[in-house]
Amino acid sequence: VVDADALIERLVSDSRALPRLATLVENDDPRGLDLLDVLYPRTGQAHIVGVTGPPGSGKSTLIAALLKGLRETGRRVAVLAIDPSSPLTGGAVLGDRIRMMERHADAGVFVRSMASRGRKGGLAWATAALVHVLDAAGYPLILIETVGTGQDGTDIAALADTVVVLEAPGLGDGVQAIKSGLLEVGDIVVVNKADQPGADDALRLLRAAFALAHPADGRVVPIVATTAATGEGVAALVAAIDEHAAWLDHDGRRIHRREHAARTEILTGLRTVFDGRVDRQTGQFEHLTTIISRVASRELSPRRAVASLLDRLAGS
Amino acid sequence: VVDADALIERLVSDSRALPRLATLVENDDPRGLDLLDVLYPRTGQAHIVGVTGPPGSGKSTLIAALLKGLRETGRRVAVLAIDPSSPLTGGAVLGDRIRMMERHADAGVFVRSMASRGRKGGLAWATAALVHVLDAAGYPLILIETVGTGQDGTDIAALADTVVVLEAPGLGDGVQAIKSGLLEVGDIVVVNKADQPGADDALRLLRAAFALAHPADGRVVPIVATTAATGEGVAALVAAIDEHAAWLDHDGRRIHRREHAARTEILTGLRTVFDGRVDRQTGQFEHLTTIISRVASRELSPRRAVASLLDRLAGS
Numbered sequence: 295v296v297d298a299d300a301l302i303e304r305l306v307s308d309s310r311a312l313p314r315l316a317t318l319v320e321n322d323d324p325r326g327l328d329l330l331d332v333l334y335p336r337t338g339q340a341h342i343v344g345v346t347g348p349p350g351s352g353k354s355t356l357i358a359a360l361l362k363g364l365r366e367t368g369r370r371v372a373v374l375a376i377d378p379s380s381p382l383t384g385g386a387v388l389g390d391r392i393r394m395m396e397r398h399a400d401a402g403v404f405v406r407s408m409a410s411r412g413r414k415g416g417l418a419w420a421t422a423a424l425v426h427v428l429d430a431a432g433y434p435l436i437l438i439e440t441v442g443t444g445q446d447g448t449d450i451a452a453l454a455d456t457v458v459v460l461e462a463p464g465l466g467d468g469v470q471a472i473k474s475g476l477l478e479v480g481d482i483v484v485v486n487k488a489d490q491p492g493a494d495d496a497l498r499l500l501r502a503a504f505a506l507a508h509p510a511d512g513r514v515v516p517i518v519a520t521t522a523a524t525g526e527g528v529a530a531l532v533a534a535i536d537e538h539a540a541w542l543d544h545d546g547r548r549i550h551r552r553e554h555a556a557r558t559e560i561l562t563g564l565r566t567v568f569d570g571r572v573d574r575q576t577g578q579f580e581h582l583t584t585i586i587s588r589v590a591s592r593e594l595s596p597r598r599a600v601a602s603l604l605d606r607l608a609g610s
Numbered sequence: 611v612v613d614a615d616a617l618i619e620r621l622v623s624d625s626r627a628l629p630r631l632a633t634l635v636e637n638d639d640p641r642g643l644d645l646l647d648v649l650y651p652r653t654g655q656a657h658i659v660g661v662t663g664p665p666g667s668g669k670s671t672l673i674a675a676l677l678k679g680l681r682e683t684g685r686r687v688a689v690l691a692i693d694p695s696s697p698l699t700g701g702a703v704l705g706d707r708i709r710m711m712e713r714h715a716d717a718g719v720f721v722r723s724m725a726s727r728g729r730k731g732g733l734a735w736a737t738a739a740l741v742h743v744l745d746a747a748g749y750p751l752i753l754i755e756t757v758g759t760g761q762d763g764t765d766i767a768a769l770a771d772t773v774v775v776l777e778a779p780g781l782g783d784g785v786q787a788i789k790s791g792l793l794e795v796g797d798i799v800v801v802n803k804a805d806q807p808g809a810d811d812a813l814r815l816l817r818a819a820f821a822l823a824h825p826a827d828g829r830v831v832p833i834v835a836t837t838a839a840t841g842e843g844v845a846a847l848v849a850a851i852d853e854h855a856a857w858l859d860h861d862g863r864r865i866h867r868r869e870h871a872a873r874t875e876i877l878t879g880l881r882t883v884f885d886g887r888v889d890r891q892t893g894q895f896e897h898l899t900t901i902i903s904r905v906a907s908r909e910l911s912p913r914r915a916v917a918s919l920l921d922r923l924a925g926s
Contacts, residue, residue, distance in 0.1 A: 444760035563916035600879035
């Protein structure tokens with residue numbers, strides 16, 4: 295039986311232990327997953343910040359500037375960068391940039407890049423596991439970088455306590471950005487590249503849109519202008535993140551948030567684990583495979599199949 | 611009780627019936643979903659072709675050319691275009707183009723565009739339902755257009771009988787495209803914009819990569835060069851689709867494929883329906899919500915939660 299205290303002590307004292315555990319977990323190695331089960335009760339201490347935004351919004355530069363700004367407050371920070379699936383959006387850029395930084399980095403920064411390429415689903419499930427590892431290793435702040443679109447993006451954003459959504463001038467119609475649903479998940483909105491033409495218009499439009507929104511929880515989403523390349527506005531973004539963290543600590547908001555994260559993680563996990571096991575071995579999951587055959591042969595409608603499986607999952 | 615025969619007769623004879631049912635189903639309206647349950651046993655007749663490729667590969671132009679090529683063989687065709695979630699990739703382009711075509715279209719073509727914007731997950735689940743509607747309405751060929759990356763993209767591709775993956779010269783390193791996993795799901799690979807510089811290199815590289823692949827099922831993935839803008843190569847693509855359809859009709863391959871599609875649809879549905887219901891009403895799903903609370907409070911690890919829920923789902 296492995297002891298959580300000894301394991302955490304090891305993660306803190308041996309600089310090779312954390313990357314090694316992260317690799318085991320990322321590769322779905324049962325040795326890593328067993329250790330994660332031991333560590334899990336000790337997680338939940340970190341504040342998790344998701345940073346999301348479209349290609350071209352300057353996300354990689356902002357993450358680097360934010361890391362510097364957060365380090366200036368004396369806190370240890372871990373960064374988890376999720377490369378986008380598409381080979382065309384240049385997902386390696388952030389990874390490369392951060393690996394370069396890492397060489398010069400102090401012991402208070404840990405950077406991990408996770409490739410989504412070639413991975414068949416399960417990106418949010420794997421991301422959650424790595425976040426728990428970083429959390430257990432004692433990093434009080436964890437930044438997750440993600441592209442933020444599609445189911446994967448929404449799921450990864452749901453793992454964070456604070457979601458920072460990036461916008462930048464010149465990426466398209468600001469009203470469309472509001473419609474896209476990306477802003478809906480944001481706790482903080484950043485207009486990056488604030489020194490570029492159109493930034494004032496983007497800020498004005500976003501402020502007007504949010505002024506109309508009347509959020510149910512009464513919280514006004516702050517809109518922060520940054521120029522990540524020069525560091526302008528980054529201190530204000532750090533302050534906005536800390537304010538949101540403090541706000542979460544009232545009226546059970548953080549618990550509510552964590553339940554939403556747990557729900558997303560479990561539903562993502564159900565699917566990922568089931569898919570993986572079905573690929574590896576048939577004959578197991580008899581009830582489920584029977585239902586799948588009946589749907590494939592048009593005996594049972596997908597809606598009725600889902601309703602019956604949900605009843606089974608839900609039953610007390 | 612609604613009768614499937616009468617319903618299908620209505621979908622065929624009244625041109626407003628199909629778009630109306632599609633809207634009800636897309637909006638998750640129980641009236642539409644009930645009708646779909648009635649129709650479901652009559653589906654499974656259509657051959658479903660997924661067309662996927664990165665932005666810039668000329669997907670919209672190819673879909674239009676393919677539609678024309680398929681119509682020339684005399685078959686009725688339905689097109690379901692899924693706009694990408696990102697407001698920045700210009701998802702409206704295909705929709706606009708096809709809506710324009712539609713005005714002049716014959717009765718043998720039905721085009722439906724589904725917005726993914728603002729939709730909170732469940733894209734593949736909604737897509738599957740619309741495919742069943744088009745299938746029940748008697749279209750022997752259904753084209754689904756999708757961006758193809760991320761979990762949504764993989765799920766939507768899994769609904770198709772034949773997946774056509776588009777490449778084009780000049781979009782990046784061909785080897786990266788192979789690594790991305792997009793090609794792995796392709797039954798047919800198209801190098802579009804074959805008249806542009808670099809097309810020959812892309813073709814050579816793809817042929818070399820696939821020659822090394824030795825597919826388990828013994829089928830060699832055809833690589834078709836097209837210039838969608840002029841129609842060059844489109845007839846060869848139509849032939850390749852028909853060949854794949856004929857190949858599926860041997861050795862139980864189509865049934866195997868349909869079971870894979872049903873599995874994806876059910877797992878996507880479980881998640882979508884559960885998410886939706888939890889958002890609407892609490893108090894239901896007692897067992898599941900208890901498990902979520904225990905994970906959120908760190909009493910139970912996500913992996914153990916998932917294992918216990920899977921056992922429940924799987925048990926005979």
